[in-house]
Amino acid sequence: MQLLQTCDELRRWCRSAPGDPAAALHFVPTMGALHQGHRHLIERAAAPLSPSGPLPRVLVSVFVNPLQFGPGEDFERYPRDPLADGALAAAAGAGALFSPSVGEMFPGGEAELTRVLPPPALLQVLCARSRLGHFEGVATVVARLLALVQPDRLLLGEKDWQQLVIVRRIVADLALPLRVQGCATWRESDGLAASSRNRYLSEQQRAQAARLPAALAQGRRAWQSGERDPARLEQLVRAELEQGGLAVEYVEMLEARRLRPLDSSAPPQGPRLLAAAIRCGPSRLIDHLVLMNRPPIVAIDGPAGAGKSTVTRVLARRLGLIYLDTGAMYRAVTWWVLRHGANPAVATEVAPLLAGLELSLDLEASGEQQVSVNGHDVSQAIRHPDVTAQVSQVAAHACVREALTQQQRALGARGRLVAEGRDIGTAVFPDADLKVFLTATAAERARRRAHDLEQRGFAVPPLVELEALIAERDRQDSSREVAPLLQAEDAVELITDGLAIEEVITTLVDLFRERIPEEAWPAPEGGADA
Known part of the structure; x- marks a missing residue:
């Protein structure tokens, strides 16, 4: 692994392409004091994007950014351990580590630096309310790093969810040619999210801080039991934290993707973010969970x-979702019609059979799709030539389309689907x-x-x-x-x-x-x- 300390060294390394010239450049920015959460991020960055794809080149940066520390915060005492950081980054698969000085990053001084200001709506919630200027500092330095590195992919942890949302927005608004990838929060054995500031905690404070993920887990259990009122969920988590002797800065529930306040008059749609920030001893700690209705x-x-069918099948397998094969559903109806001896071309003979029809699609351990009709596996039977010869006639009936749309919606109530087909996003889901x-x-x-x-x-x-x-x-x-x-x-x-x-x-x-x-x-x- 190469150690880079100047912007010129960084540019030369990024422009060189040892090995496969098609290899992408993946970038993991950090403030150092690397822990197992960082190691996980770097290992993810070093993994190929597809089973047969080339190994990417991985760059890690370590820069304790003064712009994101407010007055009275821990900039001076923030943990710094360059030797340990280099060893962890190298072991995790980094090809280079960029560790610039403040002067190298801000050659004209902080006062002369062009700043990047995130959208105001993203600065009115969660950590931004109490850490004035923090996300402006994050956005400014990330934008500068991205301009220097010009990576294909930027990897960030999901633990700092507000930061991840803001960086994604900056990349989109500035039309930067890269992908932003969030990676799941890495947790210690007691459930506490990995953080460089965990080092500040004594053994007793560490046990106390573990009440943060435990309180959020209590909120999850309430959600799973049917509680949907944001105020009650927030109060439940806050009470759990206060009972544990923790100083609560906020407990807040928002729409997850855009960090918008929830609309109590609208039915809940999309993931919800239930987030909290607490102070425990010398440390300020954050954590959250994401809640979904289905x-x-x-x-x-x-x-x-x-290419919808080809793509949908692979995407379903990649994400652990069920491929809703609308063609298989029409085949299953055709098999059902033939089994009852009805004429596939006559709608009046087909329609009565639809009332007693229940289709089910599931994912077998092998990854293959299982199609069932009224509890019976017909995955192979629906591929019979007799079914193939008649399916177009059955699919032409309006009653069949209406029935299958209802079946598809019923499957959608359980979620876990990748569905492709006509009007699937406008009418069906x-x-x-x-x-x-x-x-x-x-x-x-x-x-x-x-x-x-x-x-x-x-x-x-x-x-x-x-x-x-x-x-x-x-x-x-x-x-x-x-x-x-x-x-x-x-x-x-x-x-x-x-x-x-x-x-x-x-x-x-x-x-x-x-x-x-x-x-x-x-x-x-x-x-x-x-």
């Missing part, structure tokens, strides 16, 4: 040929945690269609003809009365021209993690979603 739902829509309109230009989809036909041994029409057919289908899909091709207002449009499947998956995972933190929905073992 496991997450991802809704993916878009035109034919954009309007409250999905992430909505994506996955698309590509007609020219790109024509190229993909030609490649698919060629691979399967079929004749390939001219690309101009294929593109015209695709454009006409888009027009028809967008203008039809039932289930038109429409992008939900709050959906993220993702144009996949020129992107490999793994690049699309990585982008979708990043969008998901902006909304659902790792600590609220961890990635499955073996399916890390970095």
Whole structure:
């Protein structure tokens, strides 16, 4: 591992590309006094983004930033241990450690430094109310570091949730070309979130500080028991902390992604943040938990040929969600119709059978999808040629579509889904945690269609003809009365021209993690979603 102390040394290292030239540059900024939480971050940064991808280059910075310390705070006594920091960073997989002086970071002095001011709404909640200027100092130094390093990916811990939200906002507002990845809070054996300031605590104070995660856990249990009133949850946590002899700075419940106050008149949607800050002995400690009404739902829509099915299957496996295969559901209905001897082409024979139909989709230990009809596994039966030959006739009936929409909504009540299909984000799951309109230009989809036909041994029409057919289908899909091709207002449009499947998956995972933190929905073992 190289030790870099000047901006010139940093620039030279970042611009050099030893090993695989395709390797990304991942950056972990810290204030030093590295602990196991930092080690976990660096190890995550050093892991490839896909099983077959190149190992990234990892840079760690250590800079005790004076701009983020207020009057009377612990800047002078903040723990500094450069030798131990270097050893931990190297062992965790860092390729270089940047440890500049204050003069190197602010060559014109603090008074002459251009400042970065986060949006006012993000400075009116949580830690910002009592730590005036803190997040301005964080934003200013992070922006300077990002300009120097120009990384592909920035990794931050989810423990400092407000900081993570603010940095994401800065990166988005300044259109910086990098991804911000949050990583789950690393906790000690007593549940206390890892922090450099834990070093200040005596043994007795350490035991007392452990009441912080315990109090938040009490809030989680109340939530799981049905308590939804923010004021009551806040008071419950505050009372637990005060009973433990801790000085409470705040207990606050907010909308997690944007740190907005909760609207008591609206039904709860999206993850909630229940956060607290306390003082214990010489230390100010923060912690939080994220509360969800149900496991997450991802809704993916878009035109034919954009790669929705392929992407959805992989994304579901990567995030430990169930792939809602709408095609399998129509096959299951067809199997049910054939089993009862009804004519698939006659709606009046199909409709009565829908009243006694209950579909279920689940994820087997192998990762394969299991489809059940009224409790019976039909995963293999629905692939029979007889079902394949009749499914289009069954799917054409309005009564079938209405019944399956109801079934899909029933599955959505339990969450844990990645669903793709027409109007999935507008009509079926309007409250999905992430909505994506996955698309590509007609020219790109024509190229993909030609490649698919060629691979399967079929004749390939001219690309101009294929593109015209695709454009006409888009027009028809967008203008039809039932289930038109429409992008939900709050959906993220993702144009996949020129992107490999793994690049699309990585982008979708990043969008998901902006909304659902790792600590609220961890990635499955073996399916890390970095």
